[in-house]
Amino acid sequence: MQTKAVLRWVVLVVLWMATLQVSPAVAAADATTLEQAVILLQSKKFSDKSEAIKLLVEYGNPAVKGVLLALLESQLYHQQADQRLVIATPKEGGELFHDALSGEPLLAVTQEQLKKIAINNAMRSEIRSALAIMDLRHPEASTRLAAVTQMLDRPDADNAALLRPLLDKEEDSRVSEMMTMVIALANLLSEDRQLRKEAVETLDGSLHPAIRNGLVTLQQSTSDKAFAATISRVVANIDSKLQFYSFLENLFFGLSLGSVLVLAAIGLAITFGVMGVINMAHGELIMIGAYTTYAIQLLMPNQIGLSVVVAIPAAFLISGLVGIAIERGVIRFLYGRSLETLLATFGISLILQQTVRSIFSPLNRSVATPEWMSGAWEINSALSLTFNRLYIIIFCLLVFAALFVVLKRTTLGLQVRAVAQNRAMARAMGVRSEWVDAMTFGLGSGIAGIAGVALSQLTNVGPNLGQAYIIDSFMVVVFGGVGNLWGTLVSGMTLGVANKFLEPWAGAVLAKILVLLFIILFIQKRPRGLFPQQGRAAEG
């Protein structure tokens, strides 16, 4: 079915190229094609619209490309009064309308007079293949590459025939390489044995799944044993490469999960690790950070990228202030009574959740992702790293480094460590321990807020955001060794990677259970975690 459709387009495109230089009489005939297409496009039936797309491609005027693109982006409307096709392009504070075919701006048109032309998935892929064929001669190499890559999924002799003349003229090496692949893949199905053999050699080592599928199909259908053995050697070669990349991919997934865990836990490593406060409201401080991101985006709706950057210090401040308020208001009365602290902070976490529900509604809020954080960095067709995860790994390491510097190189850090090691002695040396307590708690809470900014890019921003991370955070801190920042980093990354390597094998639910079991056993053996605190302070 699909090959047939593609064949039809190929013919149509070739026809169109021919009509470019023909007489007005033909053009007039085409005008009726266009009229017909415009009418069909406004039908309610998807089959009619699909027919309209074919007619549009057949008509082949350059304006058609704009119409098809608008259709794909769901920006194509029709005017109910006179059946004119209208393209709407978004601009600040509204939309700009212009006639789809002539391109003249329509200033008097309003949204109410228009009706959107809806399309479905089948039509989307039809439009994409039609556009790909049009894009083969695009001046931009990357566009040509995308167009050729799309053909990989539909290998057939017609596509190959279309590419062959273009191959010689192609200047960009990546595009010509991809063209060679498409032609070779089509050649796998050729009658000519020699051609098939050459194609297999060309395709050796290529990682694209369509190529592996093509090779496997050929191997199963061929009767020539020696040839089949050659193919299976090539396939094995591809498989070993794929395995290597899938290992790298898993490692990346693990590190990215690990960095999320570290981000969520590192604030806790300070409040719980250094101060010894079991803060059940830690998750809600993360949530406040995420809501800060949302609020900042509301304030700067047109600068999504900048708003995320601004949200980092803002979330630090707001979560930090809330943290200080919690410390001054509740926790300072409960030092040394860990059970009461646990219950009190649990109560605070419920209060904070319900407060957010009352202010922002119980519904999840939508936090936009900046353009530079969506999509993936495609290294090859077997390995691509998603940008949002990549940035979060980098961000996590930066936050860790900054925190490390604060604790090891600043006066505040010195005082924090002094109070943590020996409160009485620190006070005797003139450290205002109460002030240090508040600042430390504020610092830990602020870092939680920063984690919230990062999480707002990955998951739902809603009142329950914090609950999802509180258990994981404690797990990371306890496993890493209470009071040790390096421990938190190493344990977070270890747990992340372990989880991701277990997941494909055991499933998400079981992987989590196994990791938890492992931690329980580990704590039995080494109750102070990976990096236990040394010295007398640890005994206290």
Add this chain to the structure above:
Amino acid sequence: MKKMVLKNLVLSAAFAAAGICSTGAALAADTIKVGILHSLSGTMAISETTLKDTMLMLIEEQNKKGGLLGKKLEAVVVDPASNWPLFAEKARELLSQHQVAAIFGNWTSVSRKSVLPVVEELNGLLFYPVQYEGEESSKNVFYTGAAPNQQAIPAVDYLMNDIGVKRWVLAGTDYVYPRTTNKILEAYLKAKGVADKDIMINYTPFGHSDWQSIVSDIKKFGKAGMKTAVVSTINGDANVPFYKELGNQGVSAEEIPVVAFSVGEEELSGIDTKPLVGHLAAWNYFMSVEADANSQFIAAWKKFIKSDKRVTNDPMEAHYIGFNMWVKAVEKAGTTDSTAVQDAIIGIAVPNLTGGLSAMMPNHHITKPVLIGEIQGDGQFQVVWQTSGLVAGDAWSDFLPGSKDLISDWRAPLSCGNYNVKTGKCSGQNYE
């Protein structure tokens, strides 16, 4: 002088208070109470708060039309706080303390299972508005949401016949509704000749947010050269990171469409839907359906909730149908007595919001059209396929070995929720 004024004030205030009390008491005697049992706090508040508001709107509208049996309706709202045992307690409070005529409520199956013994013991009426896994039929419960044959099975049919899907990923959250639905779907697919190696089943914990490996697995599974689709019973919240990851890893709806049973307009209103365009959902109602009843309902809802941005969704329609059925049944029976209403309601048909009539079947499920919609850039759905007629809800799946012999018919003389046609026995409510 000053003292006098104060005294007068106190006296008049007391009179006023007494006046309010007495009218209040008079009102209470003249009203029919309707219980609303939806979580307004906790995890499920995200979905259930809207349903509480829907019920308040429906009750207000009914009162404007003159109430029911000459009396005004009075809503009794309780908050079970997403806490399953608390659902049972609150249901008991509604039935025995407030004496409500009917309860509209619950979202999750586990909360329904918790309320079930209470409504059966006190002979109450419960209208349950959410799509669920089936395998249940109670004398006291009316299931106005979709059973699996009104949502999952038609969706799979659409993918198989219209899209030509050959490989299947059944992905769900790890709890009763996805597990049962996937069991039914797996049996159904195998009956249609799909091989074991072409079905991948995956469960994730509640609120799962790290979808990297799973999406990467789905991607690899879909690259085997045969058309692949994901049938998702992933629960509300976890969907956002799931779809985000799909978008980031470059899995488009044209390559691997995802059809979801728990993603509606409300869930989409929390996310940027541009990367999701073309993914599918199966429901019995979409906000975008063009019907007069629907546009009236949407206008009324926006006015009631005082926001132009709020959307309507499938469970809201289920409450709309359920409430109107109950009103009609009470009018037919002439009383709110639950046994009389149970008898009267079977066979009652009321308009649904997609331009047809939905009827209550003897198995306490209703007839509905099944629609498949594609997600659009504006967070709405575009209907791409629908069943030619209405589908009657099936309490007991025909594709599960234990339940295919069971039928449910609450009319006399059978009056049984799980009659085994092979053994000829009614096994009572405790079928397992």
